[in-house]
Amino acid sequence: MDHPFTREEFAARIRAVQTRMAEEGIDVLLVAEPSNFYYLTGYNAWSFYTPQALLLSVDSDTPIWCGRMMDAQSARRTTYLPDANIRPYPDSYVQAPDRHPMQIVAGIIEKEGWANRTIGIEMDAYFYTAHSHAWLVRSLPNAKLVDAGLLVGWVRVVKSPQELTYLREAGEIVERMMDRAFEMIAPGVRECDLAGALYEAQMRGTERFGGIHTTSPPFLGIGKRIAEPHPVWSDDPIQPNSPINIEIAGCRLRYHGPMSRTIYLGRPPQAYLDLAEGVVEGLNLALDAVKPGVTCEAIEAVWRKSIAKRGIEKESRIGYSIGIGFPPTWGERTASLRPGDLTVLQPGMAFHMMTGIWQQDTGVTITQGFYVTETGHHALTRSPRALLVKD
Amino acid sequence: MDHPFTREEFAARIRAVQTRMAEEGIDVLLVAEPSNFYYLTGYNAWSFYTPQALLLSVDSDTPIWCGRMMDAQSARRTTYLPDANIRPYPDSYVQAPDRHPMQIVAGIIEKEGWANRTIGIEMDAYFYTAHSHAWLVRSLPNAKLVDAGLLVGWVRVVKSPQELTYLREAGEIVERMMDRAFEMIAPGVRECDLAGALYEAQMRGTERFGGIHTTSPPFLGIGKRIAEPHPVWSDDPIQPNSPINIEIAGCRLRYHGPMSRTIYLGRPPQAYLDLAEGVVEGLNLALDAVKPGVTCEAIEAVWRKSIAKRGIEKESRIGYSIGIGFPPTWGERTASLRPGDLTVLQPGMAFHMMTGIWQQDTGVTITQGFYVTETGHHALTRSPRALLVKD
Structure with a gap:
């Protein structure tokens, strides 16, 4: 796939975000804003009408994408992420009353050993609803969840x-x-x-x-x-x-x-x-x-x-x-x-x-x-x- | 303004929603989904990128619109709401770090005497973020906030x-x-x-x-x-x-x-x-x-x-x-x-x-x-x- 930016430019963006994360004491950032998905990985699909998350740890240069199964194909096509970092959830989690994609996201956080860490959430991302957040909170009882606000946005403010x-x-x-x-x-x-x-x-x-x-x-x-x-x-x-x-x-x-x-x-x-x-x-x-x-x-x-x-x-x-x-x-x-x-x-x-x-x-x-x-x-x-x- | 539906059709929709509210013990519904704004009032503008709320009490047939000042003009143009029910917030509340439109919404709820009531929130509305909800919760310490889910959506499911x-x-x-x-x-x-x-x-x-x-x-x-x-x-x-x-x-x-x-x-x-x-x-x-x-x-x-x-x-x-x-x-x-x-x-x-x-x-x-x-x-x-x- 042709990316609109070099791999080096993406890497520099990740580092700039991690620097701010470290300053704010955030171990893992849960990115929810579609434009931040694009900025950090190149991910480019109209999939944000179902919940999705990009997880960036302060000590890894490669984020983890979690979204709907059918859109994993777009993650493969449009990002530099290795297959191991593309973790889709099944369609039975889409708009279902009894389960929620944030349970899958929480499962990834646990598996990665981050369940007790400080997790910065883009609380005001347009498609990160109060309902999604409630499911995440319920699914991560031991994490410290903080509002990461416009952390990525303030990195984006100066253009290359x-x-x-x-x-x-x-x-x-x-x-x-x-x-x-x-x-x-x-x-x-x-x-x-x-x-x-x-x-x-x-x-x-x-x-x-x-x-x-x-x-x-x-x-x-x-x-x-x-x-x-x-x-x-x-x-x-x-x-x-x-x-x-x-x-x-x-x-x-x-x-x-x-x-x-x-x-x-x-x-x-x-x-x-x-x-x-x-x-x-x-x-x-x-x-x-x-x-x-x-x-x-x-x-x-x-x-x-x-x-x-x-x-x-x-x-x-x-x-x-x-x-x-x-x-x-x-x-x-x-x-x-x-x-x-x-x-x-x-x-x-x-x-x-x-x-x-x-x-x-x-x-x-x-x-x-x-x-x-x-x-x-x-x-x-x-x-x-x-x-x-x-x- | 020419409405796409008769006043009677809007009134029937409001009553159908109120019937469900009563069944679920909801006194006031906070509508956040733009399509529900349109369904219940005709409101039709691309203003949902700043927080907005439509407040419907179980015992009044006329909702209250709250949105950005510049968009009040659209509420006047496209809805049947009387001017008294159009309650805009100033632009200084837009994307500001130290204040939030949900404070204004909470103020309306207080003024209407609903601050101790059961308020149903569209927690999973696309533009109702976790951040908006946190501000609302903080601003309404005495209300009972419940997730209204797809209450309006289930009224909408059968078309006229x-x-x-x-x-x-x-x-x-x-x-x-x-x-x-x-x-x-x-x-x-x-x-x-x-x-x-x-x-x-x-x-x-x-x-x-x-x-x-x-x-x-x-x-x-x-x-x-x-x-x-x-x-x-x-x-x-x-x-x-x-x-x-x-x-x-x-x-x-x-x-x-x-x-x-x-x-x-x-x-x-x-x-x-x-x-x-x-x-x-x-x-x-x-x-x-x-x-x-x-x-x-x-x-x-x-x-x-x-x-x-x-x-x-x-x-x-x-x-x-x-x-x-x-x-x-x-x-x-x-x-x-x-x-x-x-x-x-x-x-x-x-x-x-x-x-x-x-x-x-x-x-x-x-x-x-x-x-x-x-x-x-x-x-x-x-x-x-x-x-x-x-x-």
Whole structure:
């Protein structure tokens, strides 16, 4: 199997995680987040709707994969793990009321001699449910279970050169998607057909490389749903003289390059032009402030001050760390651009600066994906940061 | 806002859930599953990547929605809830290390006078993490928290006439998607371009209604990944003389009509034709056995006996309940067609009979979505149940 990263890069990631484990007194890490499976082993399948765990001991460089029997094939195909480290559970454990895959995971922990150790759990991993945890707790009475939180996430926050390449490629894909949207939008076109065109462009990617699905569908703020950040489209025809907010991402080997633009169909009223101008101004100023050594909250403060001149306050954060994404979000949940986030920017950190504004009856979304360089930032897309008008 | 169901249908669902709550001694239900939000209120937004809860008391016909501030707009747009029942939390609670949305949820429970009551929690809802639960437990020291399991799921298992209509419409969409795949597949076509064409057809739907995204991407078992059930495509060109397993669904207003077919590009060897014939035979026999009063395990036994004649045993279940789907799966997690599942079929239950076979180096997937009628079953798609050969 072709891996998207060298064996050395995977090994370095494992070591970085183990260093943090040692610092936090964690003997064994139970990884549950699909993106962390991918980051640490290359594991790449849509199997996370049944419980699965990746077990990493502080003193072994090779994790153990535990998942559903039918998906063991994917572990063999997509990871560097030896067969002995692929330990599937039978299908009778899938969605069964009287037994649970975490019993099998606990069995592996016992067999490996870890049942009395300190086990760090990704308690907030999206697919690690309260129910799964209850089964694990019951099955490991002698272990010390602690919340490992975003331990792997904080290792992932600084991207390697290869990861930055994939992010730039994702950016190339999303540029083409937005171009396709602009081309496609016209009065009478059904919202669902616009969505279809976006998806088609997303997978097609470029001549050099194709895309895959993203963590989330395109968010199309159209018509009745213009004022919502996370709506789903309908099959209504697009109406003239209205803004259309589009939040999308290109995805290259699970790396996400997001972008939002508002396309105004028709001639925008002056008040709307002013609103868009204010957003672009704040976005550009905040981007200009990006460089190593600055905190996340300081970047947000630049935006906040700028947009306040227009009498606007954005209640929500203006950005979040990006990189690998599995559903349900391409946000990494570590660093956020918002008050109180004292994360210091370093070269290789990547963000989506999400300066969307949603008001009672309208919205405008013009954003920028970027990563931090030695001296400033590199934009993942070259698309002009502007309101796009199709008159 | 146009709702996909009448107010009466929502009210009947709420009452059915409350009846079960009363039977199980649950005073307040904390709903966490996005599909249950949709089922009970119509709530329809991609907001489940931050914690949210729907609180339903046994003695009130109107639930309380709690979610992120920016998504309150979607609650107003897509549900019948009065403004007083929409209780958002501020963005400072999103992915913050020192506070949690479940504190806000607990605050609502207190304010409503439920802090000493028995609260049923959807402990195994996909986005209800162990971490969320720990915060809730800490914030409600006097409540009795119990696992409500699939309480709402078991109400959902029998579909209403309107739900069956949406399922049939989803079936119409997936038929067209598979036709498009057949048309598109040829040696040299990139896998990603096939994926793009499938997505485009999925959203386009029909002239009468469009589609939306499904819970999961198309599963394309192609080339190196032919033997995996849940792979993701690459940008490699499709090779001749190979089977391609396609598992997809059409989605109409969140209702999923799934279908798998294998398209063989080239002339299949006799052994492969025999394998496919065995699968179709078993599938057809099992479908013929479907009628009210029969158990799920009895249906599976028909398949098992049939395929055993070919010396094959399918380790995994051969089907699962379908209906509303939100990521990460269109399976409802209630009834499964497998040994030990004693669920008795009733008119209005819907399933995906998933008779896929994956072997060491190949696979064949020919399946059928259907619902139970008064006398037998109704197939959601009219596509022939056969190996599709494109020579």
